Amino acid sequence: MKWSELSIHTTQEAVEPICNLLHEAGASGVVIEDPADLVKEREDHFGEIYQLSPTDYPEEGVIIKVYLQVNSFLGETVDGIKDAINGLLTYGIDIGHNTVKISEVNEEEWATAWKKYYKPVKISKYITITPTWEEYVPENNDECIIELDPGMAFGTGTHPTTVLCIQAIEKKIQASDHVIDVGTGTGVLSIAAAKLGAEKVLALDLDEVAVQSATINVKLNKVQEIVSVKQNNLLEQVTGEVDLIVANILAEVIVRFVDDARARLKNGGTFITSGIIRGKKEEVQTALLDNGFVIEETLEMEDWVAFIAKNNK
Numbered sequence: 001m002k003w004s005e006l007s008i009h010t011t012q013e014a015v016e017p018i019c020n021l022l023h024e025a026g027a028s029g030v031v032i033e034d035p036a037d038l039v040k041e042r043e044d045h046f047g048e049i050y051q052l053s054p055t056d057y058p059e060e061g062v063i064i065k066v067y068l069q070v071n072s073f074l075g076e077t078v079d080g081i082k083d084a085i086n087g088l089l090t091y092g093i094d095i096g097h098n099t100v101k102i103s104e105v106n107e108e109e110w111a112t113a114w115k116k117y118y119k120p121v122k123i124s125k126y127i128t129i130t131p132t133w134e135e136y137v138p139e140n141n142d143e144c145i146i147e148l149d150p151g152m153a154f155g156t157g158t159h160p161t162t163v164l165c166i167q168a169i170e171k172k173i174q175a176s177d178h179v180i181d182v183g184t185g186t187g188v189l190s191i192a193a194a195k196l197g198a199e200k201v202l203a204l205d206l207d208e209v210a211v212q213s214a215t216i217n218v219k220l221n222k223v224q225e226i227v228s229v230k231q232n233n234l235l236e237q238v239t240g241e242v243d244l245i246v247a248n249i250l251a252e253v254i255v256r257f258v259d260d261a262r263a264r265l266k267n268g269g270t271f272i273t274s275g276i277i278r279g280k281k282e283e284v285q286t287a288l289l290d291n292g293f294v295i296e297e298t299l300e301m302e303d304w305v306a307f308i309a310k311n312n313k
């Protein structure tokens with residue numbers, strides 16, 4: 001199969017809206033080359049990516065690379081993407097150089113192109129995520145390693161929303177808890193829950209690619225006795241009550257199923273929600289409070305927010 005690599009030179013400010021546009025255009029597997037990643041200072045070292053090489057990054061601006069299948073609609077798709085990016089100017093977003101280069105790559109090149117950006121990451125007190133192809137020696141006996149092959153699904157573990165979720169799970173999980181992970185992506189949060197002591201985890205995702213990816217990663221981490229992966233829309237048709245639900249999905253999606261999450265939680269159970277951009281914090285907070293949750297803690301990292309909410313029935 002032939003793939004086209006679309007390389008867009010833009011600004012940091014435009015990264016998120018462009019990634020949204022690319023997602024809407026049907027592209028998945030976005031690589032972001034942002035030189036800020038090389039020098040990023042953090043309050044703690046959680047989420048820090050090790051061993052990055054400056055030669056892989058532009059000197060200025062950000063390069064977004066996305067891979068599209070070569071088919072008869074490719075020309076229209078690329079034109080549509082270019083028009084949509086130009087349209088960001090009307091919202092006052094600086095799109096910088098805005099050069100778009102297209103080159104053809106074969107499947108093997110595409111499958112490995114993004115791997116050089118993905119290194120071992122210490123996520124929380126106990127959890128370190130390492131890609132399957134990296135050799136990593138734990139620093140101490142308490143360190144819990146999650147091996148991941150993200151493929152095309154979301155969830156390398158380095159995104160602030162994922163980091164916040166793992167830190168929240170680590171705080172709240174109790175041995176023998178039953179857990180549901182809504183929007184599992186690569187399965188990273190389900191695997192973390194299992195490794196941190198959960199007895200049973202149901203990992204759900206609407207996207208078939210995510211379900212495949214999570215199934216592989218669950219086996220890779222030898223937690224298949226604990227984690228079952230299923231294709232499912234949010235909590236539809238899910239029955240019973242669990243101790244903890246985690247959902248790293250966009251704010252717009254979270255507010256749609258807060259009531260279902262409450263119905264699926266035991267009295268005193270915990271709902272961890274992430275994927276909330278700062279501007280949507282109040283919308284989600286209101287939805288949680290209106291549905292009878294008590295907000296125990298609000299976690300923030302970069303522009304992202306996560307809530308730890310308790311179900312008091």
Ligand SMILES: C[S@@+](CC[C@H](N)C(=O)[O-])C[C@H]1O[C@@H](n2cnc3c(N)ncnc32)[C@H](O)[C@@H]1O
Pocket residue numbers: 153154155156157159161162165182183184185186187188189204205206207210232233234248249250253275
């Ligand atoms: C931001 S990713 C989170 C992945 C992973 N849990 C993490 O924390 O890194 C959101 C995931 O939610 C899934 N998703 C979006 N809408 C969904 C829905 N209605 N039902 C189930 N999953 C959904 C997407 O396919 C995607 O894999």
